[in-house]
Amino acid sequence: xxxxxxxxxxxxxxxxxxxxxxxxxxxxxxxxxxxxxxxxxxxxxxxxxxxxxxxxxxxxxxxxxxxxxxxxxxxxxxxxxxxxxxxxxxxxxxxxxxxxxxxxxxxxxxxxxxxxxxxxxxxxxxxxxxxxxxxxxxxxxxxxxxxxxxxxxxxxxxxxxxxxxxxxxxxxxxxxxxxxxxxxxxxxxxxxxxxxxxxxxxxxxxxxxxxxxxxxxxxxxxxxxxxxxxxxxxxxxxxxxxxxxxxxxxxxxxxxxxxxxxxxxxxxxxxxxxxxxxxxxxxxxxxxxxxxxxxxxxxxxxxxxxxxxxxxxxxxxxxxxxxxxxxxxxxxxxxxxxxxxxxxxxxxxxxxxxxxxxxxxxxxxxxxxxxxxxxxxxxxxxxxxxxxxxxxxxxxxxxxxxxxxxxxxxxxxxxxxxxxxxxxxxxxxxxxxxxxxxxxxxxxxxxxxxxxxxxxxxxx
Numbered sequence: 001x002x003x004x005x006x007x008x009x010x011x012x013x014x015x016x017x018x019x020x021x022x023x024x025x026x027x028x029x030x031x032x033x034x035x036x037x038x039x040x041x042x043x044x045x046x047x048x049x050x051x052x053x054x055x056x057x058x059x060x061x062x063x064x065x066x067x068x069x070x071x072x073x074x075x076x077x078x079x080x081x082x083x084x085x086x087x088x089x090x091x092x093x094x095x096x097x098x099x100x101x102x103x104x105x106x107x108x109x110x111x112x113x114x115x116x117x118x119x120x121x122x123x124x125x126x127x128x129x130x131x132x133x134x135x136x137x138x139x140x141x142x143x144x145x146x147x148x149x150x151x152x153x154x155x156x157x158x159x160x161x162x163x164x165x166x167x168x169x170x171x172x173x174x175x176x177x178x179x180x181x182x183x184x185x186x187x188x189x190x191x192x193x194x195x196x197x198x199x200x201x202x203x204x205x206x207x208x209x210x211x212x213x214x215x216x217x218x219x220x221x222x223x224x225x226x227x228x229x230x231x232x233x234x235x236x237x238x239x240x241x242x243x244x245x246x247x248x249x250x251x252x253x254x255x256x257x258x259x260x261x262x263x264x265x266x267x268x269x270x271x272x273x274x275x276x277x278x279x280x281x282x283x284x285x286x287x288x289x290x291x292x293x294x295x296x297x298x299x300x301x302x303x304x305x306x307x308x309x310x311x312x313x314x315x316x317x318x319x320x321x322x323x324x325x326x327x328x329x330x331x332x333x334x335x336x337x338x339x340x341x342x343x344x345x346x347x348x349x350x351x352x353x354x355x356x357x358x359x360x361x362x363x364x365x366x367x368x369x370x371x372x373x374x375x376x377x378x379x380x381x382x383x384x385x386x387x388x389x390x391x392x393x394x395x396x397x398x399x400x401x402x403x404x405x406x407x408x409x410x411x412x413x414x415x416x417x418x419x420x421x422x423x424x425x426x427x428x429x430x431x432x433x434x435x436x437x438x439x440x441x442x443x444x445x446x447x448x449x450x451x452x453x454x455x456x457x458x459x460x
Contacts (some may be wrong), residue, residue: 230340253279390420393419
């Protein structure tokens with residue numbers, strides 16, 4: 001009896017000296033993606049407020065911290081939330097509307113007309129909800145967007161509890177939200193002010209591309225972004241046609257032309273980067289431009305293969321993106337993009353050692369955070385960073401046996417294996433159930449929009 005009492009006293013004393021935490025999450029493995037890329041077996045993470053306060057072996061974290069709640073996943077990997085560096089979220093409602101086409105034909109004959117007939121603020125609201133639902137359930141905690149009515153997308157992103165770098169599209173013809181670039185820029189400034197210090201939203205300006213905007217508009221976008229210290233997001237060298245036409249018109253590559261205009265001088269993310277040459281890479285490195293690699297989109301539209309190995313060798317930060325799901329890709333599953341990114345570089349380089357699994361996983365986490373210039377906040381599990389965490393189950397047939405953690409993450413595990421998601425210290429997915437959005441209502445609304453879109457595309 002005395003021994004039991006002494007043990008209880010020791011436990012109580014230890015608890016009394018433990019620091020308070022809101023959560024402790026533990027798992028079979030904690031994949032940190034810190035500088036040495038530590039993988040901690042039987043590891044744990046303590047969370048207080050919106051931040052990580054401790055990472056280490058479970059026994060040590062349990063000894064030092066007393067949580068209000070805990071989540072123990074002995075059959076899972078605990079990893080940083082995934083970062084999708086390029087998408088067009090509301091286009092989820094156009095999923096599969098036109099497949100097996102070249103980019104310009106897809107845009108000009110299908111997407112632009114469908115958007116003109118269907119996209120309004122409510123379309124954007126429900127399309128963004130569908131995208132956020134899909135991304136959260138497959139482990140994405142931060143995404144970069146480029147679309148219309150971006151302030152509405154920001155509202156939905158906060159409603160879902162996700163983190164977003166959300167770019168208001170600026171384009172040189174009447175768009176669903178604003179009819180001129182000047183009106184769009186004026187609205188973007190208001191959007192910047194509305195979300196100036198938001199804990200989840202980084203507002204951005206997103207000139208669509210060099211070929212859809214005038215030089216004056218491109219310069220104005222850069223000036224606005226720099227004035228408010230916000231990012232500029234742009235499609236960059238996605239297709240050979242874009243490169244060839246820019247070379248013919250300007251005697252420069254798109255990268256060189258944008259740099260000559262001053263567009264790359266500041267916080268910038270370029271999407272795709274398929275047709276970059278060595279001179280472009282030197283410019284992008286000098287300007288600190290981040291890049292988004294979209295393997296599914298680039299393959300599906302036959303845009304080409306981005307020189308990922310060369311880009312990374314130059315020291316450029318390149319993350320992974322799904323692109324939109326209206327035909328350039330048909331899902332928002334970043335786990336799938338990791339697998340494809342690695343395999344695409346292997347088959348095109350002829351070297352099976354190219355882009356190993358660990359590096360592919362880094363692109364979806366810490367390297368993606370660097371591409372967004374947000375590595376001080378997200379992308380790895382480290383003390384002081386935001387608590388953006390996911391658990392990935394290891395108890396499915398395709399998950400066993402496991403010899404190497406990174407190989408399993410990239411080549412075997414699926415987005416559907418994600419069990420729990422925390423963003424900014426808030427649990428938004430638990431046991432594969434979305435806690436912040438009504439999944440059934442969102443999917444039912446998507447079916448309603450499907451019928452409306454189909455009707456709009458019928459010939460008169």
